[in-house]
Amino acid sequence: MKALQAIALTAVLAAGCASTTQRTMFMSPEAWRAELARRGVDPNEVPDPLLVNAQIRDAAAHLAGSGTALDRLRRLQRALFDGTLFPFRYENRGTYTAEEAFGLREGNCLSFTNLFVAMGRSLGLPVTTALVRRVQATEKEGDLIIVNNHVVAALSYETSWYCFDFDRRPHELPTNLQPLDDLWITALYLNNRGADELLAANPEMALHYFDWATRLAPRFAPAWGNVGVARRRLGDIKGAFEAYRQALTVAPEDAVILGNLASLYRSIGREHEAELALKAFKVTDATPHTLIVRGDLDLTQGRLRAAMRLYKRARSLAPRLADPWVALARAELARSRPDRARKDLERALALEPGNRSALAMLREISDTAATAPR
Numbered sequence: 001m002k003a004l005q006a007i008a009l010t011a012v013l014a015a016g017c018a019s020t021t022q023r024t025m026f027m028s029p030e031a032w033r034a035e036l037a038r039r040g041v042d043p044n045e046v047p048d049p050l051l052v053n054a055q056i057r058d059a060a061a062h063l064a065g066s067g068t069a070l071d072r073l074r075r076l077q078r079a080l081f082d083g084t085l086f087p088f089r090y091e092n093r094g095t096y097t098a099e100e101a102f103g104l105r106e107g108n109c110l111s112f113t114n115l116f117v118a119m120g121r122s123l124g125l126p127v128t129t130a131l132v133r134r135v136q137a138t139e140k141e142g143d144l145i146i147v148n149n150h151v152v153a154a155l156s157y158e159t160s161w162y163c164f165d166f167d168r169r170p171h172e173l174p175t176n177l178q179p180l181d182d183l184w185i186t187a188l189y190l191n192n193r194g195a196d197e198l199l200a201a202n203p204e205m206a207l208h209y210f211d212w213a214t215r216l217a218p219r220f221a222p223a224w225g226n227v228g229v230a231r232r233r234l235g236d237i238k239g240a241f242e243a244y245r246q247a248l249t250v251a252p253e254d255a256v257i258l259g260n261l262a263s264l265y266r267s268i269g270r271e272h273e274a275e276l277a278l279k280a281f282k283v284t285d286a287t288p289h290t291l292i293v294r295g296d297l298d299l300t301q302g303r304l305r306a307a308m309r310l311y312k313r314a315r316s317l318a319p320r321l322a323d324p325w326v327a328l329a330r331a332e333l334a335r336s337r338p339d340r341a342r343k344d345l346e347r348a349l350a351l352e353p354g355n356r357s358a359l360a361m362l363r364e365i366s367d368t369a370a371t372a373p374r
Contacts, residue, residue: 026126027182035183039215046212049097049114049189050182052122056102059086060119069125070157076119077164080112088112093199095192109151110192112166114185116153129185130154130163131178151188154179187217194226203233214246221251225260232264240264255281259290262297275301288314292327299331307331322352329361338365 027035029051033043063079063086064072079085089106096104096111098118107115113129120127129151153164154177161177180188194209207230213223228243244261251257258281265274278294286294295310308331315324325348332341342365348358 025128025179025181026121032182032186036186036216039183041212041215046186046190047097047099049186050118050121051097051099052118053099053102056098056115056119057122059102060122064119064123069155070162072123073120073125073127073153073155073162073164076123077116077166080116080166093196095189095196097189108192109167110188113151113153114189116164116166117185120153120155125155127153127155127164128182129180129188130161131180132163132176151180152177183216184220187213187220187223190216191220191223191226194223194230198226198230198233203230206230207234219250221247221254221257224250225254225257228257228260228264232267237264237268253280253282253285255286255290259293262293283310283313288318288321288324291317292323295327295331299334304331304334320351322348322355322358325351326355326357326361329358333361333365338368341365 029048032048036043036046060076064076066072067075080088087105088101090112091106091108094107094111096107096114098114101107101111101115117127117129130153132150132152150167152166155162155164156179161179163177190209190213194206194213197203197206197209207227210223210226210230213220214227217223224243224247228240228247231237231239231243241261241264244257244264247254247257248261258277262274262277265271265277275297278297281290281294283291283294291310291314295307295314298304298307298310308328311324311327311331314327315321318324325344329341329344329348332338332344342362345358345362345365348355349362352358
């Protein structure tokens, strides 16, 4: 569970498809440590995101009360949402284990889900983490685009799966639930930690986390993509290409991975390969920022209408995001329509008053108008 930049790198916070087996679905701490070691990951360096301590066990029993498994988990979720019973501060950043989230009383969606799953399991209930299909949300920090996928807690009860969602923002109901085994849950945690390190400008540490994630979940395509991002940051171009190859073996049409691959090609002057990579992803699966990346390629090659279509699609997917409006302004300037560009930039600044690209383009338009012959 982080594009129109010269470098369009992406750290994916939580994503991928799950495959579960009885052997790894629910693991004891001892079995978890043994399996990590078997896969080349030192369990002394990686905390168990679902480890339960006495405080977690006591709190879960007190908050959940008695009743059926479903009743107890619903009561536990209500209690965790009640600040008078369980104060907890939600943060977009900060990925913690269950123990850490319980002690700090803060964390992101994955941290809160780790805590709930651990509390549920301390009650003897077979609750796990699951990925849900939802339109991906993106945000930009510097030259990184963060693609946020979403996880929920899930319980198989009688003949159905039941979800316990800790994202309080308005959104559609989860579909295509993908329950995860304990190794995948650990890989999600490690992938998030790697993204945190990448944002903190620590690509070497980020690479360790991403590499561990791929060892625990070899078919976790976004983690492989993030290995490529970190290796590129470290100057290992050959290693970055190999990581993207691994990612695309698992997810050949992943828009984020293909966008990063295209960016890598462009950085070494291989424009033709970059164009092929951008054309390979499904526009219907793309995030707003990857649509803008592809639109930029069309714009630089003079395909103004194609670029406008992609920018407008990005705007329709994220109407509260400033970047599509900035992209549309670039296209309008390419069409020699500065007045239309100015209006688009004003819309962008209404959404994000400090958007540097929009401010710079407005200054450029003003300077051009001031120096134009009269």
